[in-house]
Amino acid sequence: MYSEDYSEKQADVSITDLDEKYPATVVVSADDATILERYTEKAHNGHLNVAARDLEMVMDKIMSISAEQAKEILIHAIEHHRDDINFPVDTMDRIILLVDGPLSYGQDIETYDFDLKADACLIHYFSPYPEVRCVTDPYDDPAITCESFRVYMLAIAWTMLSTGVSQFFIFRQPSISITSSVIQLFLFPLGKLMSYILPDWGFTFRGTRYTLNPGEWTYKEQMLATVMVNVANASTYVAESILMTQHLDRYYGYTIPIGYQFLLNFSSQYFGFAFAGVLRRWVIYPVRSIWPTTLPTLALNRALLKPEKAEKINGWSISRYRFFCLVFILSFLYFWIPDYLFKALSTFNWMTWIKPTSHTLAVIGGSTLGIGFNPIPSFDWNILNYQNALSIPFYSQANQVIGTFLGGIGIIGMYFTNFHYSSYVPVNTNELLDRYSEQFNVTKVLTNGLMDEAKYKEYSPPYYSAGFMMTYGSYFAMYTLGLIYIFAKEWKPISQGVRDFWRALVTRRSANYDAFKDHNSVLMSKYKEVPDYYYLGILLISFTLGVICVEVYREQTQTPVYAIVVVILATFVFLPPIVILRSITGWSLQISVMSEMIAGFMLPGNGMANLVLKCYGTEAESQSEGFVQDLKIAHYARLPPRAVFRGQLVATFIQCITSIGVLNWQMANINGLCETDQADKFTCPGLKTCFSASVVWGVIGPLRTFRGLYSLFAWCFLIGGGLAVVCYFLSLKFPKVFRYFNPVLVVGGMGLWAPYNMSYYTGGLYLSFFFMHYIRRRYVAWWEKYNYVLSAALTAGVAFSAIIIYFSVQYHAKTISWWGNDVISAGVDGGVGQQTRFALPEKGWFGLEPGEWK
Incomplete structure (x- = not known):
């Protein structure tokens, strides 16, 4: 049986050796049409979940490889991916049985032979990961146009527009930005338009044709333009944080x-x-x-440009492009409800509605003031997807949310025991307060831009919230x-x-x-x-x-x-x-x-x-x-x-x-x-x-x-x-436990506070479990075809809708006042009434006695 103590001599096969033996660029057509037909039927009915456009290439590989070669590839895969958290567990279990032989695998010889070769070919000639296979091709054509004049023209224009919008609204609460998903939607039709209207003016240099219009707008042009805009479609940290903090009189007040x-x-x-x-x-x-966060971007562009053959997946026959368009429209329309018409669906702090004047209830279950221990926190995709629910692996989400939950318990303990005077500060604010319960004024402790010890001891130390x-x-x-x-x-x-x-x-x-x-x-x-x-x-x-x-x-x-x-x-x-x-x-x-x-x-x-x-x-x-x-x-x-x-x-x-x-x-x-x-x-x-x-x-x-x-x-x-x-x-002692438990993610999750709270993570965990765990394991083919397209479509719809909503009804405020919009701000969690556990004492300040702070 293949196990962890499998002899090193048998398993010591480098990936370089494997590639030299079985080059990835060689395609051998099957001579035996009967076997090919039978294998193709198995491919459709078995575990070989690849798109129809890729099936021919994969089948060529399966027909050209021997059982010994396939087994050697799988042995290397076991050694290389044994502790790989993203490598599917069911695939690992299966290839271990395949390496052990047909008796361990428990299938007839023909099925065993096909499955052995199929797994080997998918891993070696495509990708070991199903999420990567569903957004990439197992082949490439270097002749496809990539870098062109129209790519630079579109990318520069959209970089200027998206950076400008992001920078302009970065100081607004909430901020507005043009996400890469929205930009991809515009790049596609504009690229197609330029392929029709630009003249074929150019020249040939060293055998290469350089022209304004190289022909049809290609997938590679779309991807290069996307990469250019992706890397620069937001404001820079210098412009959004550093320079303004130095410049404003309420902060440092310097000339820049x-x-x-x-x-x-x-x-x-x-x-x-x-x-x-x-x-x-x-x-x-x-x-x-x-890089799981890149996969929705790839999925969206493939849906826009890559042709598909008709195929039925788990009862679904709709193409990726039509699926994207449908979900995008529904997301665009629905977002008007939680963002404008019925805001309580976004900030769903329903627990505080039971007793709006209760400070304790607002601290525990509140979505704004509190720490958000709320099992149903939102119906707004913008909040549900705060942690990329449909792209980050479920184990990663789970580790982080466990850490965030533990952090919330710690915050409750600190706040209600007045640890370091935290009961005098709102429980989860990211603002520093002085001993008078006002924003800490740094100008009161500076002389010529530097710390003045005497002024500091006369003024106040900064006080943190429990969440901070x-x-x-x-x-x-x-x-x-x-x-x-x-x-x-x-x-x-x-x-x-x-x-x-x-x-x-x-x-x-x-x-x-x-x-x-x-x-x-x-x-x-x-x-x-x-x-x-x-x-x-x-x-x-x-x-x-x-x-x-x-x-x-x-x-x-x-x-x-x-x-x-x-x-x-x-x-x-x-x-x-x-x-x-x-x-x-x-x-x-x-x-x-x-x-x-x-x-x-x-x-x-x-x-x-x-x-x-x-x-x-x-x-x-x-x-x-x-x-x-x-x-x-x-x-x-x-x-x-x-x-x-x-x-x-x-x-x-x-x-x-x-x-x-x-x-x-x-x-x-x-x-x-x-x-x-x-x-x-x-x-x-x-x-x-x-x-x-x-x-x-x-x-x-x-x-x-x-x-x-x-x-x-x-x-x-x-x-x-x-x-x-x-x-x-x-x-090292318990590798199976630590396969999914990552202490860095857990402790990292404990730091996801001030000003955010559990309301931003709980709903995303539900979605992650359903799509990234349950659907991914039970309906692999559906998940591979639609999951990332669904994520991209929902995000694009929300982003596009947010921009329209802002400029049409929010920039020049057209408010709708009714219970569904007003209830979220009617109580303590909305800023009305008691905001801290302890009020400022009669002496006018709290905390350390004068002269006690260092």
Whole structure:
């Protein structure tokens, strides 16, 4: 029987050896029509769930491979995917029985022979993962047009539009943006239109025709335009957070010259671009890095452009494109109900309706003030899909929600025991309060932009809510836990990636795909790669721009050059495990708090430097993840790497210019920007978190925080490190338990608070269980064909509807006042009446006595 102690001699087969023996590019037609017909019938009736368009290729492979070759491939698959959480358990169980032989498999010889070859061919010549097979092709045609004039024309136009809209509405609550799903819907008809109206004007150079109109709008053109817009369809972190926090009088009140804006924006954005290229060997080429959040994007574009043969799947015969259109229309129409006509269906805080004046009930079950322990929290897809319910694997959702639930229990304990005076603060706010129950005013503790000890001791320490304490404590534990645990679990691929990167630098002729021989990498190896020194060159340019920025604009940055070097190096150490985790689970461990702490230790009392260094750390991490995710889309779609490189480079440049332009218009033309009573709801909720963080970790500093009232935070690092060691050794002893239990995800879930609560995660868990577990296991063919199309259609419908609703009935408010809209804000959970457990004492302040805080 095949088991864990299977002899190493038998199982020691490298993927490179397998590819040399059974090349993925060879197609052999079956000579025996009878066998082919019989096998095809089995393919339709058995477990071989592939689209009709791919069946011919797969059947050719099945007919051309021998049983011995198939068994060798499956042995390698068992060894390679034994601890792979995304590899289907039923497939693993089946291929183990297949390797053991027909007696263990329990089927007749013909069925055994077919199933043996079918599983081997799907794994080796397609993909080991059904979710990847349903959005990719097992073949490629390099002659298909990809990089064209019309791609750049459309992508640049939509990048400007989407970045402009995102930047303009980023300070609004709620914000408005044009999602990539909506943009894809417009790219498709506009691309088709350009293929009809543009003239065929061009020239031929070295045998290649360059023309305005190369013919029919292709799938690869659609995907390249999508990748370009994807990477740049939002405002930059510099424009949406850092610059406005520095500029506004209610925060720091500094002048921010245009040159400073551009230097900070360009240098921080392109740091992420450069890191993405370095990360390719860890999270793009490895087959285990499936990047689940990319799959709906691929599914949507396939529905729009890929032709389908008629086929009946679990009783459904509707095509992907028609299914998408139907769901999109229904989603567009339905969203008017929870977003405008019946808002209680969105914020469904029904538990608080029982007794609206009850503070305790609002804290426990409230969706706005409270922690959201509500079994039926919403009927709004925008909330139900907050954690990508139909794309992130169910085990990942479950781990996170378990952690969030445990965090909620901890918040209740802290709040109702008045832990660190949290009963005087709203239970789950992300705003820092002073001892007078007002927003912490940093200008009262600053002199010449730096911390003034005397003013601080006279004014107040900052006080956290229970939810904010849970968020920060979880982050601190998660950093040490994640770094140690992921490095230990993924040491082999991380170390291999380092060796491959070094070999590519010292050996120019070595190809990036030399160590990766899965089917996707084999198909992509036909294209010229982007050399690593291209990305290293961008890294050097970005660093140079950063040095110029902090040296020329010292008043605005107050940051030494060495501090940027330290933050960037620390970020790069964290990046491989963080991005590996996201590529497998779909969840991101954000390191913005780590950047703030490092800056606070290096430059205590300096809020401006903290903002600047946080910008570099956050952008290097978040942008690299965004760029890498789109590189994986390009990998799946077989886009030439150099075309993608040029496209991302151009799109990022346009994004930076557009975001700065819109930001300056906002500062000059929007009255009362970021005031709580701003007429058009430009109240800047995100800036509160950004400003609060700069106060805590910059002005006050981590040393005062860890040595003072919140000393428990310092212990969280030790707790996380100890938990990592314990969990790693337990995972070695109990591998089946730790196959689905991931401590990093659980602790990460504990940090998903302030201002969000359980209302944003409970409904998504239900949907994830139904679609990503139940349907995926019981109705595989239906799930492969429709699941990601359903997710993309619902999201696109909501996004398009939100934009129409805002400009038609919300920008110039046309309110509908009735019970279904008013009930959510009629009680304590809606902001009416008692908002904290304890009221401000008669003496006028709460907390530590004057002189007690450090």
